[in-house]
Amino acid sequence: MSEPTIHDVARQAGVSAATVSRALNGGLVKTQTRDRIKAVAKSMGYKSGASSRKTTLSRSGSVGILVTDVGNFYFADLLKGLFSVAQGAGCRMVIDDLDGGDPDTVIKRMIAGTAGQVVIAPRLDDDFLRRRFSPDNTVFVSKQLDGYMSACADDRSGMTQAVRHLASLGHRRVAYVGGSDRSWTNTQRINAFTDSVEEYGLESMVLGPFEPSYGGGVNACDAVMLEQDLTGIVIFNDLMAAGLLSSLKERGRKVPEDCSLIGIDNSVLSRAVRPSLTTVDVRQERLGAAAMRILIDMLREFPASADPGAGKESDRIPERLVIPEILLTRGSTAPPSRNLDQGTI
Template identity: 30%
Template sequence: MSLTRSAAEGPMDPPGRPARRVSMADVARRAGVSAQTVSRVSNGHPSVVGSTREQVLTAMRELGYRPNSAARALKYGQFRTIGVILFTLSSVGNSRTLEAIVDQAAEEGYAITLIPVAVPTRDGVLGAFTRLGELAVDAVIVIMEIHLLDAATVSLPAGVPVVVVDSDADDRYTVVDTDQIDGARQAVRHLLDLGHRTVWHVAGPEESFAAERRATAWRTELEKARRPVPPLSRGDWSAESGYRAGLVLAEEPDCTAVFAANDQMALGLLRAFHEKGKVVPRDISVVGFDDIPDSGSFVPPLTTVHQDFTEVGRRCVERVVRQVRSEPVEPGTTLVPTRLVLRDSTAEPSA
């Protein structure tokens, strides 16, 4: 049996010889376009019309073509890749922010290289930054909700475009974050406006920048209203930690309203109050923070502060890409607004 292969079908090497890498010229022949058009499609250039782009992409898939990122970087000075350094994916905020960054990067024609920080220590962060220097990335987005980036001994490599999410990086870097303070303020103000004498708080972990901002806003809003400031409860973002805090708060006779620093801990509160015979919101009102997709399905549906993770991700990518393009981007913090979503877990205090 003989095998034949036309030139249009792509390269074929003699038996026993390793197949050569499919070239841009091979793709151009298969698609019936110029090599320059293939290059533009490969680099995400917007000037290629849709039908031609689809022809080229089909040829790439059929031939198994993979762009040579090293050669492309030498020619264009870019790898079209953004590194993302992050501490953990276990928190809802981090995972949803990363998802938004990936989606927006794809829109801009960039891939993402994930660089996790295995150990939440200064050395762990420095190790991630060291690995960054070994990878083919044009820029980096840092999702670091703990204060390690604030240490004077920790800094990113010079000359690398950087955007930071959820960290107190001062004016050293461009920072994009949810307006944590205003979101917490809205939650506390809502409960006070309903007529509650004060608001108890289940905070996130002490090392978290977001938890610190939300707890500070809670305390400030109560002091501004000249209301008593109850003892702060401390959780770790998990529903289990909210549950443990709820078992204690259910025994406090003056506790009629609780602001939880995230929706998962609020879920734990709801379970604890139910087990202790407290009816939400008749006996105790509860407000969360995040507006996770399931928060409207809690029992009762949770009043919570909505974070726009999609907008945070979009702004991160937009600002870091502008830096890659040598467009001016001022350091400092950009805050994405929050809004209070009213559901059935809050009400006026019972007489």
């Protein structure tokens, strides 16, 4: 018979795996809950890895960062935030790309050499992640998984701001151009877009999925051109938005006169293209800092800060920390032209 896992204890005790981890590792949990969890763990013969975690952190001084497509603009500011907190805590960061080889080999190598991991892989399957990472020393970024700590951007707020901006400019028929259909983030954005356009009474459509890359944005242009009277578009990320912008211009369409575009990320690319992109700032640097703060606090068994920039600690590690997003208006959005031809944009 296999040894019980932290998820087995959580199911038996009627709590999350994260609560079990806090209860058994010295975190702040109600006394009654802690006693119940300890009793369940003892009856099941569960052995916590807490005794070795603290030693591992002090011995290796290393935390792992696992990403998919490390060349994506999205990761630049995210890594800044991760690095700033890790450096301040005296920890060394080890970074590896899951797209750069066999994922299992990459993950095993990373786990063997680091005390804990920040995983930035929103397209990976939930079961795949559960089988390979422990909730005791893993933090997910841009993905929520029951029982695990996570740091995510508030995509619902960001999407609401984007759609409201288009509505305020007078757009009445808008679209969301989506990224990968395997992406947790893309699913959240689709849901938020659908709710937001309904709230503002707009006609809408979801186009995609497309590869979340510059080429994916170029390919999305065909789908956009086929839609009638479409004047406003929100795109999964700035990289796709840049590709779509370029392709629309090549086909003789003016942005924002013929069609307004809104990207997401506030990457350096959003400021480099012309016109500059209106974009949703997901505040990657703050997101990365929050994720690293949570991981180090987990490993050192201290409560995490509710706001990494505030310097004020909460009474426990939050299972899901959500960072607010901000819409930045630039040159790619404007009121729709009044003399558009009937038909395609």
